Each structure stands twice: as C-alpha cells, then as structure tokens.
Amino acid sequence: MRATTRDRVVIVPASVLISMLLAVSGIIALPGDPRTGFGLTRGNQDPASPPSPPSVSLAPDNLNFGNQVVRRTSAAQRVTVKNTGGESLYFDSVDLGGDNATAFAILKDTCTGATVDPDRACILDVTFTPLVTGGRNARLKLNNNALDSPQRLRLKSIPMTWLRSNRREDKNQTVFPTPVKFDSIAYQNLRVGSES
Helix, strand or coil: CEEECCCCEEECCHHHHHHHHHHHHCCCCCCCCCCCCCCCECCECCCCCCCCCCCEEEECCEEEEEEEECCCCCCCEEEEEEECCCCCEEEEEEEEECCCHHHEEEEEECCCCCEECCCCEEEEEEEECCCCCCCEEEEEEEEECCCCCCEEEEEEEEEECCEECCCHHHCCCEECCCCEEECCEEECCCECCCCC
C-alpha cells in the first residue's frame, strides 16, 4: 500500500499496516505495550494460570501427650491447620478415631464448618484423659475439599498410675490418684506414710 506525504511517496507493507490497526483496536499488543486486548494479559499474551487447589498443612503433624496420670485430664495441645493452596479450603468435619479415641477429646475446633482462605489457618485443641494404664493411640481425621482429604494426625500417650506431688504439704510424698491394692485392702488418694 502507498501512503502519500507532501513531497514523497512512502510504501508501507500490508502486514505492518494490519499489525498497527490490530494494535490500535486492542486485539493485539505490540512489544513494550502494557495495554491488554482480547484474550491478552498485561505484558503477556498467555492467559493467567488458574489458582492451585486448596492444600492442608498441619503443625505439628502429630501430638504426643507423654506420661499422663490416669483419670486426670492433660493440658490441651494445639494443632494449627493452614491452607497452603490458592483456593479456599472448606472443612466438613473433624473426627476422633482409632483404638482409643474415647481417651482423647477435642476441646476447641475452629475448623469444622469453616472456610479457610489461602495462607490462613484454623486451630484444634486436643486433651487426653486416660481411664486405664497402658499406651493409648488415636487419630484426628480432617474431612475437607483438599485433594488429599481426609488428612490424619496421630495422637499418643502413656498413662501412669502415680505421680510425685508438687503441693507443699505433700513434699516428698507419693500420691496415688487411682485405687491401688495392698494386701487385699483398697486405698484411694491416701498419702504414703500417713495413718488411715
């Protein structure tokens, strides 16, 4: 195509003219042009990548209540449940399961029924109350919309039958919080060395 100026004729290739018209109309972007056009993103002609699906991170990834006196409730231990994905994470439920699930309890649960945005978290507080001696194991099961749902977190502890008291009046005395049998006579909450 020919373009006429005052004193000279300039020949412009048709491909350049078409590119210029498309750039002006916003259908394509020329190099260095920050504008967006049909199907274009700023500075890039590829469409944006979709966000990653929701993903769960547990901290810590297990709870160990250590040695715990029978029939006494432990201090609560906290699990922080974080959404490390790019989309919202929705929790249907958090359940206790396993062989000794009844020895554990969920004291606080901000996850069940919650929608957790990316890079945000909810919390679970768990306690342990053994009724008999011997190792105890259970698990928390988290049901949600993450690809690897349900996630499982291990819970464990070792119940004990006695402890050393920290009370001043019981200093250096052993306290039995559960019935202990001596010579066929049952004693409960009796300070060793005291009279019955």
